[in-house]
Amino acid sequence: MSAVRFFDGIDWSCAWFSTVRPVATELLAAADWRSWLNHQAHQLALRNHRGLPLQFIPQEDLPEGVAYEAHISASGCVPTRENLHDFFNALVWLRFPLIKRQLNALQAAQIAQLGIGKSRGPARDAATIFDENAALLVVADDARGDSLTEALRQHDWQQAFITQREAFGQCAEVWSFGHALMEKLVAPYKAITAHSWVVRVSPEFFTADADEKCRWLDSQVAAQLEQHSLTTADYTPLPVLGIPGWWPEQDLAFYQDTQVFRPARQARR
Numbered sequence: 001m002s003a004v005r006f007f008d009g010i011d012w013s014c015a016w017f018s019t020v021r022p023v024a025t026e027l028l029a030a031a032d033w034r035s036w037l038n039h040q041a042h043q044l045a046l047r048n049h050r051g052l053p054l055q056f057i058p059q060e061d062l063p064e065g066v067a068y069e070a071h072i073s074a075s076g077c078v079p080t081r082e083n084l085h086d087f088f089n090a091l092v093w094l095r096f097p098l099i100k101r102q103l104n105a106l107q108a109a110q111i112a113q114l115g116i117g118k119s120r121g122p123a124r125d126a127a128t129i130f131d132e133n134a135a136l137l138v139v140a141d142d143a144r145g146d147s148l149t150e151a152l153r154q155h156d157w158q159q160a161f162i163t164q165r166e167a168f169g170q171c172a173e174v175w176s177f178g179h180a181l182m183e184k185l186v187a188p189y190k191a192i193t194a195h196s197w198v199v200r201v202s203p204e205f206f207t208a209d210a211d212e213k214c215r216w217l218d219s220q221v222a223a224q225l226e227q228h229s230l231t232t233a234d235y236t237p238l239p240v241l242g243i244p245g246w247w248p249e250q251d252l253a254f255y256q257d258t259q260v261f262r263p264a265r266q267a268r269r
Contacts, residue, residue, distance in 0.1 A: 006082055006084060006087070007028075007033075007084060010024075010186055012024055012025070014185065014188075014246075015243070015245060016176045016181075016185045016188075016246060017176070017185070018175075018176075018210070019092075019095060019177065019182075019214075020088065020092060020094075020095055022095075022210070023091050023094045023095060026040075033087075034058075034080065037056045037090050038055055038056055041053070041055065041056065044097065046093065046094075047076065047101070048072060048101055048104060048105075049104060049105035050074075052075065053076050054078065054093065054097070055076060055078065056090055056093075057077045057078065057080065058079070058080070058081075059079045059081040059086075067111050069104055069111060070111045070112070072104050072108070073105065073107075073108030078093065084183045084186060085179060085180060085183050086179075088180075088182040088183055091179075092182075095214055095218070096177065096221075097218065098218045098219055098222035099177070099218055101222070102225045103127050103130060103225065106225065106230065107124055107127050107131075110123050110124035123230060125232060126230040127230055129195050129232060130195070130197065130230065130235075133181045133194055133195050134178045134194065135174050135176055135177055135178070135194035135195070135197070135238055135240065136177055136197055136217060136221065137149070137152070137174055137196040137198050137199065137236070138199045138201055138205070138217065139171065139172045139198060139199070139201070140200070140201060140203050140205075141200040141202060142171070142203065144164075144171045144172075145171055145200060148164050148167050148172055149198055151164065152196070152236055155237070155264040157242060157255050157261040158252070161250070161255055165244045168243065168245065169206075169244075169245070171203065171206065174196075174238070174240070174243050174246075175217065176194070177197075178195075181240070188247070190239075190247075190257070191259070191260050192240050192241060193237050193238060193239050194237075194240050195236075196236045196237070196238040197221070197234065197235065198236070199217060199221060199224075201216075237262075239261055242254075242255060
């Protein structure tokens with residue numbers, strides 16, 4: 001009888017895992033998950049921002065005193081522990097290599113400039129939040145997309161999730177990105193909240209297949225991060241179990257729970 005692996009028991013049918021499901025399905029059939037990750041990285045010719053081949057290495061191979069992000073930047077080697085957090089991180093590298101590469105470049109540059117201290121600094125903090133907890137809120141670049149985005153920014157949850165419920169799947173999609181976010185969603189609870197990053201697309205986006213969408217998002221968002229000075233103000237809170245179709249029993253009472261679906265803070269006068 002084979003030993004239980006740390007990622008066995010995950011319900012891959014859940015909507016929030018659709019981002020990484022295609023690569024996870026193949027990995028689950030592999031005899032050695034880390035070897036499979038490195039084989040895939042080689043097949044996809046993945047490289048870091050310095051052009052070095054990407055490899056997934058055991059955590060103990062990270063030299064003592066060397067920062068995690070700095071090591072990836074300098075060597076192309078991603079320290080990967082045998083736990084869900086690093087497992088999802090590796091899967092996201094395979095699905096969104098350009099975004100991950102750009103985030104690593106941002107974080108490594110901040111480490112080189114400011115060093116490692118008790119505080120990451122605002123730019124590195126914003127990059128870490130994206131890396132760990134982001135969800136891509138993909139909306140049509142039209143009036144419907146604008147309306148939904150504004151409702152979410154204003155924390156008008158009933159407008160976004162009930163009145164405009166049909167927008168999801170027609171002119172809006174949510175793609176999980178953060179590996180810590182996915183780790184939490186292995187055992188979902190109502191209060192899980194992502195930091196959403198808005199991506200505006202043409203209506204034709206929603207007719208493409210999943211792999212084509214993924215490649216486009218990877219390229220587009222990586223370019224946005226390269227051209228934009230990332231700050232924590234760029235994100236909008238998104239209670240993920242409120243996304244239509246992501247959780248059962250999404251009735252009016254579900255969205256009236258203000259401990260989760262909190263009203264927007266009023267600006268001080």
